[in-house]
Amino acid sequence: MNILVVGSVAYDSVQTPEGSNRHQLGGSATYFSISASYFTPVGLVAVVGKDFARQDFHLLEEHGVDTTGLETNAGETFRWKGQYTEDMNAAITIETRLNVFEKFKPALPESHRRAPYLFLANISPDLQHAVLDQMSSRPKLVACDSMNLWIEIARPRLLELIEKVDVLMINEAEARQLTGMRSLVGAAGALLKRGLKALVVKRGEYGAVVFHKDFTFAAPAYPLARVVDPTGAGDSFAGGFMGYLAAVDDTGAEAMRRAAVAGSVMASFTVEDFGVGRLNSLKTTEINARFNAFVELTRFHPLGGGQGLPLTARTA
Amino acid sequence: MNILVVGSVAYDSVQTPEGSNRHQLGGSATYFSISASYFTPVGLVAVVGKDFARQDFHLLEEHGVDTTGLETNAGETFRWKGQYTEDMNAAITIETRLNVFEKFKPALPESHRRAPYLFLANISPDLQHAVLDQMSSRPKLVACDSMNLWIEIARPRLLELIEKVDVLMINEAEARQLTGMRSLVGAAGALLKRGLKALVVKRGEYGAVVFHKDFTFAAPAYPLARVVDPTGAGDSFAGGFMGYLAAVDDTGAEAMRRAAVAGSVMASFTVEDFGVGRLNSLKTTEINARFNAFVELTRFHPLGGGQGLPLTARTA
Numbered sequence: 001m002n003i004l005v006v007g008s009v010a011y012d013s014v015q016t017p018e019g020s021n022r023h024q025l026g027g028s029a030t031y032f033s034i035s036a037s038y039f040t041p042v043g044l045v046a047v048v049g050k051d052f053a054r055q056d057f058h059l060l061e062e063h064g065v066d067t068t069g070l071e072t073n074a075g076e077t078f079r080w081k082g083q084y085t086e087d088m089n090a091a092i093t094i095e096t097r098l099n100v101f102e103k104f105k106p107a108l109p110e111s112h113r114r115a116p117y118l119f120l121a122n123i124s125p126d127l128q129h130a131v132l133d134q135m136s137s138r139p140k141l142v143a144c145d146s147m148n149l150w151i152e153i154a155r156p157r158l159l160e161l162i163e164k165v166d167v168l169m170i171n172e173a174e175a176r177q178l179t180g181m182r183s184l185v186g187a188a189g190a191l192l193k194r195g196l197k198a199l200v201v202k203r204g205e206y207g208a209v210v211f212h213k214d215f216t217f218a219a220p221a222y223p224l225a226r227v228v229d230p231t232g233a234g235d236s237f238a239g240g241f242m243g244y245l246a247a248v249d250d251t252g253a254e255a256m257r258r259a260a261v262a263g264s265v266m267a268s269f270t271v272e273d274f275g276v277g278r279l280n281s282l283k284t285t286e287i288n289a290r291f292n293a294f295v296e297l298t299r300f301h302p303l304g305g306g307q308g309l310p311l312t313a314r315t316a
Numbered sequence: 317m318n319i320l321v322v323g324s325v326a327y328d329s330v331q332t333p334e335g336s337n338r339h340q341l342g343g344s345a346t347y348f349s350i351s352a353s354y355f356t357p358v359g360l361v362a363v364v365g366k367d368f369a370r371q372d373f374h375l376l377e378e379h380g381v382d383t384t385g386l387e388t389n390a391g392e393t394f395r396w397k398g399q400y401t402e403d404m405n406a407a408i409t410i411e412t413r414l415n416v417f418e419k420f421k422p423a424l425p426e427s428h429r430r431a432p433y434l435f436l437a438n439i440s441p442d443l444q445h446a447v448l449d450q451m452s453s454r455p456k457l458v459a460c461d462s463m464n465l466w467i468e469i470a471r472p473r474l475l476e477l478i479e480k481v482d483v484l485m486i487n488e489a490e491a492r493q494l495t496g497m498r499s500l501v502g503a504a505g506a507l508l509k510r511g512l513k514a515l516v517v518k519r520g521e522y523g524a525v526v527f528h529k530d531f532t533f534a535a536p537a538y539p540l541a542r543v544v545d546p547t548g549a550g551d552s553f554a555g556g557f558m559g560y561l562a563a564v565d566d567t568g569a570e571a572m573r574r575a576a577v578a579g580s581v582m583a584s585f586t587v588e589d590f591g592v593g594r595l596n597s598l599k600t601t602e603i604n605a606r607f608n609a610f611v612e613l614t615r616f617h618p619l620g621g622g623q624g625l626p627l628t629a630r631t632a
Binding site: 017037038039040041064086182183184185186189203206207209211215216217218219220223224225226227244247248254257258260261262284287288291292295296297298299300301302303308309310311312 | 333353354355356357380402498499500501502505519522523525527531532533534535536539540541542543560563564570573574576577578600603604607608611612613614615616617618619624625626627628
């Protein structure tokens with residue numbers, strides 16, 4: 001196992017302008033691990049209830065996901081019900097039933113404690129700390145997600161966590177809320193000062209920006225004719241991002257730029273169908289074709305050596 | 317003169333989270349022509365009142381802008397008062413006094429009627445048609461802007477205009493409003509079917525997307541630590557875009573990609589100060605350095621010939 005993810009596995013009911021779907025397999029760890037599984041073997045630590053369907057275990061296992069750390073506890077699996085209106089960038093939560101997730105205490109199987117890449121999906125900072133503490137060696141790269149709730153109620157613990165991880169992946173509003181700064185560049189500067197190697201700001205249909213201590217990289221989102229269900233896009237991005245880095249075992253600047261594109265590629269598939277409908281059944285050729293489409297979407301000729309833009313002589 | 321722009325010249329009073337400024341030189345034709353003037357000679361057709369300051373004529377002329385077509389009429393110059401709150405992507409209009417602009421009837425000087433590049437800034441579609449009709453030869457490229465007001469009250473005339481121009485530059489909400497389609501890709505498809513060569517969708521701090529009949533290109537906005545005043549960003553973008561195309565006299569796909577970056581470069585300067593404060597005094601070295609910063613912001617290694625992403629063998 002090359003990447004370990006700790007997070008949620010859930011059944012979601014969603015309504016979007018394109019339709020609705022009940023009890024679809026979801027949760028941050030689910031999207032992350034399926035997405036990353038296209039690049040490298042993944043181990044998942046999460047909890048489900050007695051109602052968790054056999055076919056959903058199979059689905060994860062068919063992607064080579066190590067489910068040794070997927071506990072089954074008495075009670076029901078975490079359920080989330082949400083809605084997207086015209087603004088597909090923001091979900092409206094209608095109902096959250098934590099169920100077995102409420103008492104989730106991640107316990108890492110021995111075999112998982114040396115994973116070289118670790119993703120702490122959106123769970124409480126206390127649990128994220130607890131996972132880090134169980135690792136028998138410092139992973140090569142630790143990335144974490146968070147959310148407005150933790151920024152509000154567990155800010156000091158989250159800031160402590162940020163000092164221990166390499167990459168923080170949050171959205172624009174969260175970056176502003178966490179730092180109290182209006183400017184994303186300012187927010188990134190403040191967070192990098194706390195020791196982060198990179199802040200990855202997720203911007204939904206506008207893509208993602210990597211604010212790295214050595215560079216800034218903007219990846220657009222892929223312009224899709226039809227976005228069916230944005231649920232899981234951020235975790236699929238994280239899965240592609242970490243999956244790529246773990247597969248090439250490189251956390252340098254060039255790798256991280258490409259990883260952000262790999263993340264955008266995976267997220268672009270997720271939103272094309274409800275739940276993991278599209279993410280679940282991708283072909284190598286489709287993934288590479290979408291990556292090449294990102295190359296076409298973003299490429300332009302730089303200025304030749306010594307040459308500049310065709311500016312008028314009047315300009316000093 | 318290589319580019320002709322027809323639009324507004326105004327005095328703006330703006331308030332932003334970074335401060336406020338009264339009676340600053342503004343208007344679509346002002347921002348466009350100063351921005352484009354860094355690339356190629358520009359002629360401007362607009363109207364001002366008796367109150368238009370001598371120093372503002374000089375400012376335009378110092379940029380080599382041909383002001384033969386800048387009429388001075390009895391009355392006051394167009395005034396706009398607006399505010400930006402935390403969302404710097406949308407202006408709130410507090411007051412609009414059209415003044416002399418209300419009866420603006422663009423009359424093109426003879427010397428302007430053969431301009432090879434034409435930008436119809438945001439004025440009524442009737443006036444935009446009237447300008448096109450005065451051209452003695454079809455320009456190589458005609459681009460136009462519009463706004464929600466014209467989409468509401470002059471939709472048929474605007475759609476007629478779109479069939480006569482090459483490039484339409486509007487924002488996301490306008491593209492959706494004009495086509496009734498939620499998806500930008502869908503909106504672009506519908507507009508390209510009407511004969512446009514390209515739809516350029518301006519997305520404020522998220523950059524711009526060129527939907528061309530032969531390709532799609534996404535240019536991010538430059539991540540700035542401090543956005544002082546977003547007024548004029550869209551017209552500065554248009555000025556850089558058209559200025560670049562006119563300077564290289566090329567409207568092909570590769571030129572248009574680079575033009576979108578040149579547009580983003582110019583817009584990124586405009587928003588760094590109130591009004592034309594920053595745009596007005598750029599150095600060649602600054603413009604080229606910012607262009608190169610866009611190269612760094614967007615570049616990543618494509619997949620090598622025949623190679624793909626490092627995907628697991630399991631994937632079909």
